Amino acid sequence: MAHPGSSNALLDAVRSGASGPELLELDLPARYRAAYTLKDEVGIFEGHADKDVRRSLHVGEVEMPEPAPDECVVAVMSAAINFNTVWSAIFEPVPTFAFLERFGRRGPHGARHDLPYHVLGSDGAGVVVRTGSGVRRWKAGDKVVLSPAYMDEEDHGSYDDAMMSEDPLAWGFETNFGSLGDFCLVKANQLIRKPAHLTWEEAGASTLCAATAYRMLVGPHGARMKQGDVVLVWGATGGLGSYATQLVKNGGGIPVAVVSSDEKAALVRAQGCEHVINRNDLDLGEQGLRHPKAGRLLGEAIRRLVGEDPGIVFEYLGRETFGASVYVAKRGGRIVTCGSSTGYRHEYDNRFLWMRLKSIIGSHGFNYHEAVETNRLIALGMIHPTVSTVFPLDEAGEATRAVQTNRHVGKVAVLCAAAEEGQGVDDHALRDRLADRLHLYRR
Structure with missing residues (x-):
């Protein structure tokens, strides 16, 4: 999808592959194009059933x-x-301007973020064009992927695990100057080398979901999946689920994918997941997965497929699914959760937790090491991006609406400074070997 984008000398030089020294000779523009919300529009959706993000x-x-x-x-x-x-x-659940106001009280650098507009975006890839005076390991011209984990390296809690610092932030959500623009502002410890075989749109769409799933399943702070573990993955073709399924399969586990249509079932099977449940086939009626019998019916379906209950349940849907998740996990099993997209207040029968010695593990984001390890797997071609649709930046509202209304699978990418899709590839040989996997979600 080609688009004109915006033009200035620095962006034109980046697009043409200029060297770092050449980029430093060009002025940084005083203004740039970006997608943002406005503080004075907080409240515009009051009384509206459909909060259409294209308005805001x-x-x-x-x-x-x-x-x-x-x-x-x-x-x-x-x-x-x-x-x-x-x-x-x-x-x-609260206007993100509250986050920016709080961040603004941290001092002069934080004060830059407290503005009447909020530039959004927590995933991206691009080219470094300027570095601060204290940056040592990165330089202009480096091709990078952007990690959304914004950590305070002066907080002692971050030295064991950065997510255990007192106030970890989600870049582009709890900070300003995010990735949905021709330029963005990041801390140097958010930068990761771009996988050489990926296009810009593929490289910029993986880190948040893939590294979140990595921490939940693989890293030492999550469920610690091992070979042979049966893992139930809710929403297996969504942003998080599409990476979770791959990580389970790649790590020697047995994924059982839950999807909502035959088309999504076919897609997750094409990813190599043998065991798939279309939740519409469970015949749960109007109550859906909150039906009192949902756990039993789901458990029976899982056992028909793999012969046992799941040792790990990969949870991020929340209210709609959590009761069933607690029920179906095996004795001593783990329910690892990172979100509640269907509602924060969960109900479950606690007897099935305490009497069967199950555990609920809360997981939030990921630390820098986990982000780097995830991108290493992607760079090796062991885990693949799941981009399904690409929009130009001028249509950021439409792109966000597609995610809001669940009219997507995998990841929705947004071209910012890139002139068109398909650019940014340096390792064509590896890309050619992985072509079928890379294009799976675009079909």
Whole structure:
């Protein structure tokens, strides 16, 4: 999908592959194109059943921030839509301007973020064009993937696990100057080398969901999946689920995917997942998965497929599914949860938790090491991006609406400074070997 994008000398140089020294000779523009919400529009959805994000997400010029000593300015070639973009655009569960106000009280660098507009976006890939005076390991011209984990390295809690610091932030959600723009502002410890075989739109759409799933399933802070573990994956063709299924399969586990249509079942089977349940076949009636018999019927379906109950349940849907998740996990099993997209208040029969010695593991985001390890798997071609649709930045509202209304599978990408799809590939040999896997969600 080609689009004109915006043009200035620096962006044109990035697109043409200019070297780092050449990029440094060009002026950083005072303003740049970005997708943002407005503080004075908080409340516009009051009384509306359909909170259409196309009303609240605007694309226009914003001021270029001055990087702090530990920060970099990146020309964003491509970004992606996550559910936190939807939450930001509907101003729920709280308006993200509250986060920016709190961040603004941290001092002069934090004060830059407290603005009447919020540039959104927590996933992206691009080219470094400026580095702060304290940045040592990165330079202009480096091709990078952007991690959304914004950590305070001066917090002692972050040295064991950055997510255990007192106030970890989601970049582009709880901070300003996110990835949905021609440029963005990041801390240097958010940068990761771009996988050489991926296009910009593929590279910029994986980190948030893939690394979240990695922490939940593989890392030492989650369920610690081992070979042979049966893992129930809800929403297996969604942003999180599409990576969870791959990680389970790649790590020697046995994924059991739950989907909502025959088309999605075919897609997840094409990913190599043998065991798939279309939840519409469970015949649960109007109550759906909150039906009192849902757990029993789901458990029977799982046992018909794999002969045993799941040792791990990969949860992020929340209210609609949590009772069934607790029920179906085997004795001593683990329910690992990172969100509640269908509602935060969960109901489950506690007898099936305590009497069968099950555990609920809360998981939030990921640390820098987990983000790097996830992208290493992607760079090796062991885990693949799941981009299904690509929009231009000028249609960021439409892209976010597609995620809001669940009219997508996998990931929705947004071209920012990149002139068209398919650019950014350096390792064509690896890409040719993986072509079928890379294009799976685009079919």
